[in-house]
Amino acid sequence: MPATRVVKPLVLAALVIAVIALAITLVVPRERTIATPVTIDPPAAGTRASAGADTDQHQPLTTHPSSPHPVHKPPATAPQDNAPPAWPLAERLARSEDLFALATSLRPAAVDGDPAAMWTLGRIYDSCELLTVKYGANDDPNLARRRLETVTAAMPANAAAYHQRQFERCRGFVASPDSLENPEIWQTLAAEAGHPAAQMKAWLDRRMDANIAPPTRSRVMALIQSRHPDALAAAPRLLSLQMAAPADLTETTNELAWTLAACSLGLDCSPMSEATQIRCIWSNCAPDDPLQEVIRAETDPYIFEQASTYAERLRQHLSAGTLADASWLELQPMPGQDD
Structure with missing residues (x-):
């Protein structure tokens, strides 16, 4: 018998079996996996939604449902300029x-x-x-x-x-x-x-x-950790760097470091911002300079370098939510404390 006459019946049989298998697949439903509902924890105290859509209530740091296996990310190394x-x-x-x-x-x-x-x-x-x-x-x-x-x-x-x-x-x-x-x-x-x-x-x-309640180091740090621009602006009056330097140099570096950190974390430091304009009232600032450049121009290079280094450390801790771990920060004496 010729080989072609044997192959054709085999091919037809294979096609018939494939059609039957496809039909069974379409008729018999597959077992479905029921998705487990995701529950979102309610906001912690102090983060409730406020009455109006335009209110300035602080938002929780986590805006998506938590994964059952949290991913631990290293501290950010660059400002989150695009964050809302x-x-x-x-x-x-x-x-x-x-x-x-x-x-x-x-x-x-x-x-x-x-x-x-x-x-x-x-x-x-x-x-x-x-x-x-x-x-x-x-x-x-x-x-x-x-x-x-x-x-x-x-x-x-x-x-x-x-x-x-x-x-x-x-x-x-x-x-x-x-x-x-x-x-x-x-x-x-x-x-x-x-x-x-x-x-x-x-x-x-x-x-x-x-x-x-009166201020404590942990309470002050928690408020600054909110990253409200006005809280960041007030930070150097409540927390100070621990530096092996004269008091006046420490005070200057502390103020500049917090200001530079605040600029990278949401404080408006653009040329026409309130913070920049107030600093420029009695200075000869260039009209297009943001606050960071104004500070650089009027500050001793060594002090600016020191302040920039501390500013980056502050920014990283604030971005990671770990300001409380910055052991090189201490609570400032409060006004009238020695009265």
Whole structure:
């Protein structure tokens, strides 16, 4: 018998078997694996969602469900510049060109007890208080602006630019001085409600009489670990580097190190930021220089190098959430401690 006549029946038989197997696969369902539901732990105390979508409540560090086998990552070695701000109201305050409108929008949430709204409202009132008192007695806003121009004409260029910008940001209060409220009252309430920057200011400012516990090293570090820009800005007044150096050099290095670290962790240090402009009021800063470059230009190179080294160590600890492990930081004496 020819070989081709034997092969053809075998090929046909193989095709029939394959079709039958495919049919069985389509008809008989496979066993399914039921996915185990993922549960998300509720936020820890102090991280609850606040009443408004635009509030500045601190967000938990973990925003995704925890894996049953946590992955331990090494400390970050570069600033997380692309991370969204954890304190959106601080961002709104820094960017706002109309502080009267911002205060008006925040006041209902502050009245309802939102800590971030109370703190920000106090910051606005504090920022606009002097300008309102100085220029707000006039019924005519144009007259107030002309008085401003007379005052700023005698100022250095940077000081004049900052003063004029603040006037424009606070122009609503200048036009309606009765709308200004006591900033310390709102900030005291924010401190008692647990806002980190407010609690730090309460320890430093005798005008605030907040009913909170006295500062300890661990408590101060926990508040700074929140990475609120105002808490970072106040950090060098509460924590100090341990350095084998004269007191004045340690103080300068400490202030610069915290400032540089804060710039890399969310504090607005751009050329037109409040932090930069205040530092440049009496300095000859280049108009396009951010705060880091301003500090570099006016600081002794050795001190700047020391401060930069400590700033990087601070940034790494704060990014990793391990500031409490920085044994080279000590609690500063509090104002009036020796009275």
